[in-house]
Amino acid sequence: MQVTAPLWVGLLVGVAFGIPASLWGIGNPETVIRTARRIDRLLLGCFLLVTAVGSVLLYGLHALGLAMHFSPRPLYLVGVTVGGVLFGIGAAISGYFPGTEMLALGEGRRDVLFAIPGGLLGAAAWTLLYQTPIGKWLVGAANFGDLVVTGDIDTVRPVPMLMIAVGYAALCLMLLSFLPRYTGGKRSYLRDLATTTQDEHDRAFARDTAAYLSEGSVDPLRTGRESRFDRLTDVEVSSANLHSRTIRLVGVLVAAVVVASLFLRQAFGQSTTYSWVVGHLFAPNFDYSREVFAAIGWEPLTDLGVIFGAMLSSIFISRRFTAFRPVIPPSWRGRFGSHPGKRAAGCFVGSFLVLFGARMAGGCTSGHTLSGGVQLSLSAWLFTAAMLAALFLTARLVYRDALWRVRDV
Amino acid sequence: MSDRRTLMLIVMIIGLVLTAASAVVLTGGRSDGVLTLSAVAIPATIPAVLLVVFTLMSRHR
Numbered sequence: 164m165q166v167t168a169p170l171w172v173g174l175l176v177g178v179a180f181g182i183p184a185s186l187w188g189i190g191n192p193e194t195v196i197r198t199a200r201r202i203d204r205l206l207l208g209c210f211l212l213v214t215a216v217g218s219v220l221l222y223g224l225h226a227l228g229l230a231m232h233f234s235p236r237p238l239y240l241v242g243v244t245v246g247g248v249l250f251g252i253g254a255a256i257s258g259y260f261p262g263t264e265m266l267a268l269g270e271g272r273r274d275v276l277f278a279i280p281g282g283l284l285g286a287a288a289w290t291l292l293y294q295t296p297i298g299k300w301l302v303g304a305a306n307f308g309d310l311v312v313t314g315d316i317d318t319v320r321p322v323p324m325l326m327i328a329v330g331y332a333a334l335c336l337m338l339l340s341f342l343p344r345y346t347g348g349k350r351s352y353l354r355d356l357a358t359t360t361q362d363e364h365d366r367a368f369a370r371d372t373a374a375y376l377s378e379g380s381v382d383p384l385r386t387g388r389e390s391r392f393d394r395l396t397d398v399e400v401s402s403a404n405l406h407s408r409t410i411r412l413v414g415v416l417v418a419a420v421v422v423a424s425l426f427l428r429q430a431f432g433q434s435t436t437y438s439w440v441v442g443h444l445f446a447p448n449f450d451y452s453r454e455v456f457a458a459i460g461w462e463p464l465t466d467l468g469v470i471f472g473a474m475l476s477s478i479f480i481s482r483r484f485t486a487f488r489p490v491i492p493p494s495w496r497g498r499f500g501s502h503p504g505k506r507a508a509g510c511f512v513g514s515f516l517v518l519f520g521a522r523m524a525g526g527c528t529s530g531h532t533l534s535g536g537v538q539l540s541l542s543a544w545l546f547t548a549a550m551l552a553a554l555f556l557t558a559r560l561v562y563r564d565a566l567w568r569v570r571d572v
Numbered sequence: 573m574s575d576r577r578t579l580m581l582i583v584m585i586i587g588l589v590l591t592a593a594s595a596v597v598l599t600g601g602r603s604d605g606v607l608t609l610s611a612v613a614i615p616a617t618i619p620a621v622l623l624v625v626f627t628l629m630s631r632h633r
Contacts, residue, residue, distance in 0.1 A: 169603045171595040174615070178588070269619075271627055381630040384577045428603070443609045456606060463612040464595055471588060471619050478626060479581065486630035 165230040168427040173461025177468020178475070180420045180431065181266060183413040185476035188376045188400055190266030191483075192258025192274065192510075193492035199255040199558030200494060202346050202567060203372065208339055208405040210532055210547070212414035213421065215335035217537030218328040220422045226321040233316050234430045235540030236525040240305035246524025247531075247546040249516045251553025256561060257281070257513025258492055261527045262433035264514065265466050269473025273487045273503075274510045281511035285518030286437035292523075293451035301523060312539040324539075331539060344368075344403045365403035372401035374569040379490030380483045396481040421533050429460040430538075432530030434521040436463045451522075497566035520550075580629075584622065591618045 187209065188194050197203040225231050236243075254260055259267065259278045267275035292298040309316045312327055343349065345368035361369065377397070399409035424431040439459050442452030477484040491501050499505050521527040524546050526535065532550075535543025566572050598611035 167603045169596075169601050170599040170607060170611075171592060171601070174592055174595050269623070271623065271630075383626050383630040384574065384580060439607075440609075459607050461607070463607065464599075464615070467591070467595075467612065467616050467619065470623075471591065474619065474623065474626070475584060475588075478584070479577075484626065484630065486627045 166427055167232070170461045171464060172427060173464040174468040174471075176420060176424050176427070176431070176461070177265075177465035177470075178472040179423075179468075180417065180465075181269060181469035181472020182476045182480070183416040183420075184262075184469070185266050185270060185473040185483075186396060186400060186409065186481055187413050188372075188481075188483075189260075189263050190270045190272065190473055190477075191376055191492070192263075192267070192272075193375045193494060195254055195258045195260065195263065196492055196494045196558065196562070197567070199554045200562055200567070201555060201558075203368070204342055204344050205405070205410070207551075208342065208344065208410065209414060209417070210528075210536065211335040211339050212405075212411070213418045213533055214536035215332035215339075215418075216415055217418035217421050217533070218539055219325070219332045220418060221425060221537050222321065222325040222328040222539075224422070224426065225319075226325045229426060231425050232427075232429050233311075233319070233425065233538060235309050235311055235316055235535050235538045236531055236542045236546075237302075238307045238310045238540075238542040238545065239302050239525075240307075240545070242301040242304075243524045243531075243542050243545050244549045245301065246520040246522070247549030248553040249520030250524065250527065250546075251520075251550040251555075252557045253285075253513040253516025253518075253520060254550070255513070255554045255557035257510045257517060258495070259510065259514055259517065260433075260529075261437065261518060261521055262466075262469065262529045265433060265469040266473040269470040269475075270477040270483055271474075271485045271487050273485070273489055274491075274506055276487070277507040278510040278514035281514035282437050282518035283441055284511075285515035285520075286434075286522050287441045287445060288515070288519050289522035290438060290441055290446050290449050290451045294449055298451075302525070307541075310541045312541065316538070316540075328539065339405055342405060344405050348403060361403050369398075369401040369403055371568050371570075373397045375493050376401065376481075377483055378493075378569065379485045379488050380477075381486045381488065382482050383478055383484060383486070384482075392480045392482075396483075400481075417533070418537065421537050424465075425534070425538070430530060430534035431465065432462055432526055432534060433466055433469070434518060434527040434530065435459060436466045437518050438522055439463055493569050493572045494562055494565060494567040496572040498562050580626075583625075587618050587622050591615045594618070 198206040531543045531546040594615040
């Protein structure tokens, strides 16, 4: 059975992604910065959980006879690696990925208003570079095509691929079970799954996570009382247990959206929109813009849906809508102070590198890490490895040992 | 559920329906072909207006 959904359905796919992703708090740049500083491993847990669940779901449905719009990004070693490194450097500085910028916009975060123009300029810079022999070489050298773990995507055999996906998922879930969420945590959740109690170390980290996630939030509803979602967002999202109910539920929902996107039409991706906008507004006759125009699917509408979903989530569920008030992430405050100009510059420059790298690599954390990850794509693994290495190293160099707890900065 | 919450939820749902409806009309309900800038920019004005409205509502007590 082959389905190709209309373009406008991408809007609904974006909403379905934006609501749970915003609940996780990944629209808050401090979440990415804490991942980079290896203080909080929630994002790593997200990647493992979504790709584990998603790969089994994807190849399970494929084995049952459903046709998928498989579209792993091509594996060109130089461009994907260099792009991943630049992406990681920029994400550590700005605290934003292309997709989380859309979430942050829906949540009313002021600093993203500087990150998005930086991202557009980064996409424009790649459009210019692609016009040159260097740009062509970056994506042409050592290009092995659309490879997944068993070889070319066109030669995938459903049942063996499903078996590999099950093995991959088992490995990811085991890693997740041994991985304490917060730095210095001692608990192994494979051993302690039966209990949900946390020690004082974990409780302190969880309280601080809840504190930074709600920093600067306003309540346009002004109900003045707790909602039924408060426990879900304030206690479970910040839980030290990466197997906590909300974290698992969101992981399964995001995986389902990524797989649904592959079933309905195309891979879920969020950075192409930047190049598409730049191409339309400033560079319609450039080679890269023409390629983007020819290949674009529902990505811009998906991004619009993500903004909508994050707005819905932050106003009605998590109540983390910040109404574009000046909120500086605690790690940034601890290192550079509370000057909004410095933060704006950091967002602009960091996001420039993020989008320049993403377009060079042919995708971002959505297109490569999540969508490519569930397809068990080799370029997704290379991009993610390069991105994480650069993310950790840059955070070490930039933030050093700066304070990061909300009460300390 | 408070009146304010209900009202805002209704506004949000109407906004989403209008955004989707305008996207359907402007893309012609197609599943292929080229996506034009106006097919995205025009629907995008609705969440943009909602963001401004909710921001102003949050700031004015």
